[in-house]
Amino acid sequence: MGVKTTITLLEAQKLFPSFKIVSLQATTDGVMDTTYILDNYVLKKYERDIQQKIQTDKKVLALLQRAALNVPTCVAQNKEWYLYEKLQGEMPKTLKLFHIQSLARFMSQMHKQTKKIQTKHLFLKNYEISELLKEIKQSHFFYFKKLHSLSNYSHPNDGFIHGDIFQDNTLFKKDKIAVFDFIDGGDGSFVFDIAVALLSFNPHNKKTFQTQFLKTYNQNAPYKISQKQLHQEISNAAKFYSLLRIHTHNNTHKAKLLSSFW
Structure with missing residues (x-):
């Protein structure tokens, strides 16, 4: 915004x-x-x-x-x-398990619906990852080396994903979540969508949060997701958003914060 x-x-x-x-x-x-x-x-x-x-x-x-x-x-x-x-609610000052459960319920229901949508608008293709890597090579060579593996990164097309469910795109009213800013979503991987959300909703990588998310999500998900799948995609999502923040905002501080997930 x-x-x-x-x-x-x-x-x-x-x-x-x-x-x-x-x-x-x-x-x-x-x-x-x-x-x-x-x-x-x-x-x-x-x-x-x-x-x-x-x-x-x-x-x-x-x-x-x-x-x-x-x-x-x-x-x-x-x-x-x-x-x-205008949606009602606020961003919680302290994230608790019930926020994670609410997020998981929302995303499982969302993915059940959006697996029916094929927009032919691929989420990752929006960003031309190889070009972004080329552009940061000169100014941020350290990060270029760390993120270069993204040049071969792709993921399956499960249906429409938001791709940016960070805390600032959500509001909570007690245990009910509202999500907005779907405009840059596209066809992509549901595991990647979850991984992006957990970068923000589980910034300290708490095992209890990740376990509870998967337990809640998998109850009604279109596809069940394993801990191993999620762990790998969290690493990919962290690298992806590190690249975006360095390229778009020249912000290596935020990339450094995400590096613990690589």
Whole structure:
């Protein structure tokens, strides 16, 4: 999230006169798209040519809503501006087992639904990993050597994955989880999707969290996942996001934090 295109409260009200918009707060995180927080809505402008992604996003959100999962609804569009309902909840200060269980239940139900979707939009292909590695070779050769194994990395296409369920893309209301920002998802591996989430929801790599996640997830999952599979994909996911953070944000500190998972 963040702001690239500024808009005033009056302009937002004119864009969506049928909705009660009384406040407008710019977000500060993120570099890709413009996001404002309103009282009951989230206002977004996608700063990229991703019309096909937007249509897929709407399809996925509608599918998950029919499965009673807590994801946002796009309630209106005017030109390049999109108005989403604002989900309720907050990010917990301390993660507990019931948060991990809630995440696992959400992802197992999500994957049951999204295995039916084949978008022909591959998650990994979005990022051109080999090109990213070439670009960091000169400036961050140490990390290039550590991450070079990603040049041969691929994973199976199990169905549509979010690919970015970090804590800042979730909210909790007691033991109920809400998940948003599906726009950069694509076809990919369910194990990879889980591995990415656990990088954020289990930053200290607690065995109890990982074990409880798998126990809960596998109860209703489309495919059962083993500890061995998950352990390997957590390593791959950590390398992948280390590469993205170095390339996109020049942030070796965050890459260093993830290196314990390699």
